[in-house]
Amino acid sequence: MLIYGSEIHSRLLLGTAQYPSPAILSEAIRASGCEIITVSLRRETADGSGAGFWELLRDTGTRILPNTAGCHSVQEAVTTAQMAREVFGTNWIKLEVIGHSDTLQPNVFGLVEAARILCADGFQVFPYTTDDLVVGEKLIEAGCDLLMPWGAPIGSGQGLRNPDALRAMRAHFPDVPLIVDAGIGRPSDAAQAMELGMDAVLLNTAIAQAGDPIGMARAMALAIQAGQAGFVADPMERRDMAVPSTPILGLAELA
Amino acid sequence: MITIAGAGLAGLACALELARRGAQVRVHEQGHTPGDSSVARYAGGMLAPWCERESAEEEVITLGAQAADWWAEVTPVTRRGTLVVTPPRDRAALQSFARRTRGFCSVDRAEIGRLEPALAGRFAQGLFFEQEAHLDPRSALRDLTAKVQELGGEIIYGAPAPARVTLNCTGMASPVKGLRPVRGEMAVLHCPDVQITRTLRLLHPRMPLYLVPRGDGVYMIGGTMIESSSTRPPTVRSLTEMLSAAFTLHPGFAEASVLETGAGLRPAFADNLPRLIRQDGTLYLNGLYRHGFLLAPALAAQAADLLIPEKNHEPDRQRATA
Numbered sequence A: 001m002l003i004y005g006s007e008i009h010s011r012l013l014l015g016t017a018q019y020p021s022p023a024i025l026s027e028a029i030r031a032s033g034c035e036i037i038t039v040s041l042r043r044e045t046a047d048g049s050g051a052g053f054w055e056l057l058r059d060t061g062t063r064i065l066p067n068t069a070g071c072h073s074v075q076e077a078v079t080t081a082q083m084a085r086e087v088f089g090t091n092w093i094k095l096e097v098i099g100h101s102d103t104l105q106p107n108v109f110g111l112v113e114a115a116r117i118l119c120a121d122g123f124q125v126f127p128y129t130t131d132d133l134v135v136g137e138k139l140i141e142a143g144c145d146l147l148m149p150w151g152a153p154i155g156s157g158q159g160l161r162n163p164d165a166l167r168a169m170r171a172h173f174p175d176v177p178l179i180v181d182a183g184i185g186r187p188s189d190a191a192q193a194m195e196l197g198m199d200a201v202l203l204n205t206a207i208a209q210a211g212d213p214i215g216m217a218r219a220m221a222l223a224i225q226a227g228q229a230g231f232v233a234d235p236m237e238r239r240d241m242a243v244p245s246t247p248i249l250g251l252a253e254l255a
Numbered sequence B: 001m002i003t004i005a006g007a008g009l010a011g012l013a014c015a016l017e018l019a020r021r022g023a024q025v026r027v028h029e030q031g032h033t034p035g036d037s038s039v040a041r042y043a044g045g046m047l048a049p050w051c052e053r054e055s056a057e058e059e060v061i062t063l064g065a066q067a068a069d070w071w072a073e074v075t076p077v078t079r080r081g082t083l084v085v086t087p088p089r090d091r092a093a094l095q096s097f098a099r100r101t102r103g104f105c106s107v108d109r110a111e112i113g114r115l116e117p118a119l120a121g122r123f124a125q126g127l128f129f130e131q132e133a134h135l136d137p138r139s140a141l142r143d144l145t146a147k148v149q150e151l152g153g154e155i156i157y158g159a160p161a162p163a164r165v166t167l168n169c170t171g172m173a174s175p176v177k178g179l180r181p182v183r184g185e186m187a188v189l190h191c192p193d194v195q196i197t198r199t200l201r202l203l204h205p206r207m208p209l210y211l212v213p214r215g216d217g218v219y220m221i222g223g224t225m226i227e228s229s230s231t232r233p234p235t236v237r238s239l240t241e242m243l244s245a246a247f248t249l250h251p252g253f254a255e256a257s258v259l260e261t262g263a264g265l266r267p268a269f270a271d272n273l274p275r276l277i278r279q280d281g282t283l284y285l286n287g288l289y290r291h292g293f294l295l296a297p298a299l300a301a302q303a304a305d306l307l308i309p310e311k312n313h314e315p316d317r318q319r320a321t322a
Helices: A023-032 A043-048 A051-058 A072-090 A110-120 A132-141 A161-171 A187-195 A211-233 B009-020 B060-064 B065-070 B089-097 B108-116 B135-149 B236-251 B252-257 B291-320
Strands: A010-014 A036-040 A063-067 A092-097 A124-129 A179-181 A200-203 B004-005 B025-029 B084-086 B107-108 B127-130 B133-135 B154-157 B180-190 B200-202 B209-215 B218-222 B257-268 B275-279 B282-286
Touching: A010 A023, A023 A051, A023 A211, A036 A051, A036 B275, A043 B200, A051 B180, A063 A072, A072 A092, A072 A110, A092 A110, A110 A132, A124 A132, A132 A161, A187 A200, A187 A211, A200 A211, A211 B135, B004 B009, B009 B135, B009 B282, B009 B291, B060 B135, B060 B291, B065 B133, B065 B291, B084 B089, B084 B108, B089 B127, B107 B108, B108 B127, B108 B135, B135 B154, B180 B236, B200 B236, B209 B236, B218 B236, B236 B252, B275 B291
Parallel strands: A010 A036, A010 A200, A036 A063, A063 A092, A092 A124, A179 A200, B004 B025, B025 B154, B084 B200
Antiparallel strands: B084 B127, B107 B127, B180 B218, B180 B257, B200 B209, B209 B218, B275 B282
């Protein structure tokens, strides 16, 4: 999978919040085999520096994708992205502009505007968006090379609420990397996303808040591999009628 | 003579444990009063190993189960258990909390009302951890200091520790590798209208909260955990969330006065468990994370086990060098 010119082998991207401890987080990263982790830069961490935590993350040898989690305005998101570039020394930014604090639904108008500003400033933007096709087009126009549609509200673990919309997205953007971000609760949800032809899955809470985060990281990685392999293998079509799987030819004549 | 750098929770607990075993101790503290520069001042003072097990390793129980008994010999300990509740919408959170902990009984609406009349009718389900306890951190630090002094321990305030000490308990100021600060924020409320007698925990996906009664209508609330070394006062966001969570527990908190807000940095290792480390002839106790009052007694005993035999060998060494 090619992400902004970098060859990425793992189709699982992992968020780093809410784990019982950084030690468990590191183990989960290792168990999942993921190559990209997201880190949220709160104003607090920037102010005082979360250096101790970041050092532990760097030691995992993964690529860091800073995000603008919790930003509610274009200005806030742009400033956070600029801070993240300095702190982490990367042009990658996962762009979140939250429109609604209850559903954490992206404000797609602000998102497009912020994406335009950041792309022009040399950022490589990973936009957290809805499954709306027109918004997707505007984001690509703004300079994004990939899209990150939601599966369900952040942290809800509801799975893919609208698989048909994701299927439509795949058809509409055949060559744009699509990464489902948010809403995955179980391995089957992640497998379903991959079977729909998504390029990757980004998740956090489903692993961090599992009773055994390391075991769940392994399970998610397997599910994503299975879903991806299933998509590539071109699954059969669904039928309304039963079709016998044993051949008629050579059936015994019992008369 | 055993010298200790830092008269915070860890330093004082070790001093007491060592003094009880007959050692001569001297504690060096940069601040001017007991626990002056200690993050323990901002602690909840919960002795709640069974609840903590939800997100911590088994060691919090094995090392923390006896903490309430240890503290009861030092300072008043309130043994009324912990009551865990959740808003009706997040009942699933209570079920997963129950799956990941032990040492509780499930309580229904009527039992919650019997345990805490102020909460009658407010929550349909809860978990009651009867063996848990709490104390008042600032009184505990004062009482701990007095106990150390009673046993002949010396505490020197207002000056940096000598370059070489036997035991270093200086938290985030210590040079130990692998430590990181985890910021926590708290507020102290005065709310004589609401009478709650035991530690409450509100499970909430966005704003988990604990509330610890300090007596006389005073309550301490806290719950944030931020990977940051910032020591600035609590943010509006954190305070808003904590205060609205308190309001969710009981609407009477709307009328509470905010007596104090504060933030502290809790030193933690990657697995969030404390460690005793020997380095260049000094023993370091650090990484108590959010379990200071809970784990300090067990770690102080371990530190004393390591230091006392060494002290017994001292006369031999002195003879050898004399």
